[in-house]
Amino acid sequence: MKRKILAALSLTLTVGLFVTFTSCNSSSKKQTKEEVTFNQEDYNKQLQGVFEYLPPNQGMSAMFGNHFIFVFGDSDTTMVCQGGTYTVSGEKVVYTTEYASDPELVGSTIKWSAQFLKDDNVKTIIYDDERNIINELYNIRKVKVDEQMLSQMKDWEGVYKYLLPRKAMGINFGGYIIAGGQMGSEASGTAATYEHKNDTVTVKRLFALDPGKKGKGFRWVNESMSGDTLNWATINSSGEVMSRGQSVYLK
Numbered sequence: 001m002k003r004k005i006l007a008a009l010s011l012t013l014t015v016g017l018f019v020t021f022t023s024c025n026s027s028s029k030k031q032t033k034e035e036v037t038f039n040q041e042d043y044n045k046q047l048q049g050v051f052e053y054l055p056p057n058q059g060m061s062a063m064f065g066n067h068f069i070f071v072f073g074d075s076d077t078t079m080v081c082q083g084g085t086y087t088v089s090g091e092k093v094v095y096t097t098e099y100a101s102d103p104e105l106v107g108s109t110i111k112w113s114a115q116f117l118k119d120d121n122v123k124t125i126i127y128d129d130e131r132n133i134i135n136e137l138y139n140i141r142k143v144k145v146d147e148q149m150l151s152q153m154k155d156w157e158g159v160y161k162y163l164l165p166r167k168a169m170g171i172n173f174g175g176y177i178i179a180g181g182q183m184g185s186e187a188s189g190t191a192a193t194y195e196h197k198n199d200t201v202t203v204k205r206l207f208a209l210d211p212g213k214k215g216k217g218f219r220w221v222n223e224s225m226s227g228d229t230l231n232w233a234t235i236n237s238s239g240e241v242m243s244r245g246q247s248v249y250l251k
Helices: 002-015 040-047 147-152
Strands: 049-053 058-064 067-073 080-089 092-100 109-116 121-127 133-142 158-162 166-173 176-183 186-197 200-208 217-226 229-235 241-249
Touching (some): 040 109, 080 186
Antiparallel strands (some): 058 067, 121 133, 166 176, 217 229
């Protein structure tokens, strides 16, 4: 009997670690049966969205569909960018890097799980291949996206893969764009807000691998779309084309 009680207590404590965002409205420290019941569908949904890294770190990340990307560092001069696909099994999330500001990181994996706390805060637990905890991050917060922007940009929201000579990807979601990888011969990474008006998208960088670009903006226009391939151009303040490129819409 004692062994059964201890086993039941251990199971309750383990499952109780994983609380969804939607269960965070209660200020009570006592957990209800609904709060300690792990729901895979709810967990997967809460992983989707835009997240902000808080001090002492900085940057942003996004998860959409089964893709992820982040621009992250502890200062303006240490920012890195990684993006790719992810899988979820129970609470375990595995990132597989397909694009990165450092090409040597392509193919690497990151294993982690999330604990969703009150006020949209997230605790992230990083594991090694043997499931040992190697780091815990408490300074992550889910960003409330702009529902109006979601409506305006519904045809452009989602995941994009840039075509050669760029080896990069981006996620547009709710007024935010996070993109990066290798833009030609240069490492790139940008987390920014955007506005859409008269077929022109105006971007303002919040974080960037290049410290000189932080806080600065640029504009692009979607010139045409053929199937899932988007032809776009960046333009200056006078509307002159500065560069052109192509992206494939993945989701």
